[in-house]
Amino acid sequence: xxxxxxTVLWALAxxxxxxxxxxxxxxxxxxxxxxxxxxxxWCAAFGLLSPLALFLxxxxxxxxxVLLHLxxxxxxxxxxxxxxxxxRKRPVSPNAVNITxxxxxxxxxxxxxxxxxxxxxxxxxxxxxxxIGGSLRIVEIADLHVGxxxxxxxxxxxxxxxxxxxxxxxxxxxxxxDDDSSKExxxxxxxxxxxxKSTYGVYFVLGNHDDGYFNYREFSGSxxxxxxxxxxxxVLEDEAVLVDGxxxxxxRLDKSMLNRKSAAEIxxxxxxxxxxxxxxxxxxxxxxxxxxxxxxxxxGHTHGGHIFPAGYIGLWTGANDRVYGTENRNGVDFVVTSGxxxxxxxxxxxxxxxxxxxxxxxx
Ligand SMILES: [Fe+2]
Numbered sequence: 001x002x003x004x005x006x007t008v009l010w011a012l013a014x015x016x017x018x019x020x021x022x023x024x025x026x027x028x029x030x031x032x033x034x035x036x037x038x039x040x041x042w043c044a045a046f047g048l049l050s051p052l053a054l055f056l057x058x059x060x061x062x063x064x065x066v067l068l069h070l071x072x073x074x075x076x077x078x079x080x081x082x083x084x085x086x087x088r089k090r091p092v093s094p095n096a097v098n099i100t101x102x103x104x105x106x107x108x109x110x111x112x113x114x115x116x117x118x119x120x121x122x123x124x125x126x127x128x129x130x131x132i133g134g135s136l137r138i139v140e141i142a143d144l145h146v147g148x149x150x151x152x153x154x155x156x157x158x159x160x161x162x163x164x165x166x167x168x169x170x171x172x173x174x175x176x177x178d179d180d181s182s183k184e185x186x187x188x189x190x191x192x193x194x195x196x197k198s199t200y201g202v203y204f205v206l207g208n209h210d211d212g213y214f215n216y217r218e219f220s221g222s223x224x225x226x227x228x229x230x231x232x233x234x235v236l237e238d239e240a241v242l243v244d245g246x247x248x249x250x251x252r253l254d255k256s257m258l259n260r261k262s263a264a265e266i267x268x269x270x271x272x273x274x275x276x277x278x279x280x281x282x283x284x285x286x287x288x289x290x291x292x293x294x295x296x297x298x299x300g301h302t303h304g305g306h307i308f309p310a311g312y313i314g315l316w317t318g319a320n321d322r323v324y325g326t327e328n329r330n331g332v333d334f335v336v337t338s339g340x341x342x343x344x345x346x347x348x349x350x351x352x353x354x355x356x357x358x359x360x361x362x363x
Contacts, residue, residue: 013060016067017049023074023101024048026094059180061344065307066109073108074101112307112347117149119158119340120354124326126333127363128295130275133246138277139165139198140356142173142300143339144189145209147181149353150341152188158340158355159192165357169200169243172233173300174207174254174281176224178343183218187227194231200243202233205251207281207301209343236279238266247275250294255282263288275360283336286321290330296360297334304338304351311350324351 024030025045033041077100081092139162146152162170172193177186193202211221228235236251238261243249248270253260263278263285270276272293280289283299304324305311311323322336335358338351 010060013064013067016064016071017046019071020049020067020074021046023094023098027098028093028095058346059344062346065345065347066105069109070101070105073104074098077101077104108349109347112349115352116342116346116348118353119150119161120352121357122337122354123357123359124335125359125361126296127361128275129363130273130295132275132360132362134362136247136275136360137166137168138296138298138358138360139167139170140173140298140300140335140337140358141170141340142281142298142337143175143207143303143342144172145175145178145181145339145341145343146185146189147177148341148344149346152185152192155189155340156192156195159195162355163195163197167196167198167357169249170196170198170202171249171277171279171298172202172204173279173298173337174205175209175300175339175343176204176207177212178209179212179214179217180344181217186219186224190224190227190231190233193228193233203241203249203251203279204228204233204235205279205281206235206237206254206257208254208256210254240266240270240276242274245274247277250276250278252278252280255280255284263292263294267292267294282320283322283334284320286329286334289334290332292332294332296358297332298358299334299336300339302336302338303342303348304336306342306345306348306351308350 021042025042030041030044033044074097077097081097085091144150144155146155150158176189196202210224225235234241236249238253240248240250250266252266267276270293276294278289278294278297280297280299282301289297302311302314302320302323305314314320314323322334324336324338326333326335328334335356337356338348338354340353340355342348
């Protein structure tokens with residue numbers, strides 16, 4: 001499947017490069033080169049695209065996404081140019097079309113880079129009538145995918161920021177690493193979790209990427225678990241812990257994992273008078289989770305849609321119950337974060353990277 005996906009991506013990249021080379025060949029200064037040498041003119045048009053090759057420094061996915069945006073913006077600007085020509089009865093020069101499309105793409109993708117690399121803080125407040133000893137502050141972090149926009153070292157700086165928020169507990173909701181994470185980044189990120197200063201420590205569930213899909217990275221899922229445990233991180237795999245008699249944390253295996261328990265099975269036997277937080281990487285078991293004794297369900301996985309309009313496709317196809325934000329179902333508060341980073345693409349459009357601060361107050 002991955003081979004097919006990569007083949008499609010390379011085909012798209014080549015098609016995009018071909019289309020944009022043809023577009024750039026319409027620049028006036030390049031067209032004048034045709035008189036000297038047709039080959040030279042095509043080389044110059046292709047050469048104009050060479051800055052895009054910089055995106056190969058990230059990966060093929062980034063190159064394809066940037067090219068795709070360039071093609072879409074060029075098509076939109078061409079449409080606008082045709083409408084303008086009909087109105088003014090004068091043609092718009094190909095130079096103007098190309099330059100406008102390039103500028104729009106640069107601004108749009110540039111904002112996407114900023115939204116992916118800069119980590120915002122999002123705050124939510126919920127109320128409960130259960131006895132939580134007054135209030136509870138939870139920091140939720142998901143989808144680090146360490147190595148794409150956050151290195152182990154920069155994640156450690158984000159943890160210093162988390163410490164300043166004075167949390168009661170920090171919840172890591174999956175996809176901490178993926179196939180492309182280096183061992184060095186993984187080790188530093190685990191070490192950073194050991195530097196968390198909170199009342200009750202760090203609770204962790206795995207996402208679909210944490211165990212890796214392939215065998216090419218330098219560490220296994222087991223080694224990740226060992227490193228987390230070595231830094232006092234509580235990894236929950238279909239199990240619940242009662243924290244200081246004050247609240248439960250229930251950590252579910254990821255939906256992609258075999259033999260995961262149902263929401264009902266994993267919460268059976270819990271004291272329903274105690275505030276319960278479920279950590280579930282993928283936000284797509286809401287109907288069942290809303291029927292349990294849970295009060296709060298935290299998820300990530302969607303990256304807030306990552307590249308517009310992917311999030312809407314996830315909703316329309318029913319792949320996710322929610323892409324971003326909060327909702328209350330049957331008295332249960334659900335939160336989906338867009339994540340502190342994301343998989344493969346160092347660009348987020350229509351969303352942004354974040355850490356989530358949740359204040360629960362007893363009424
Ligand atoms: Fe993810």
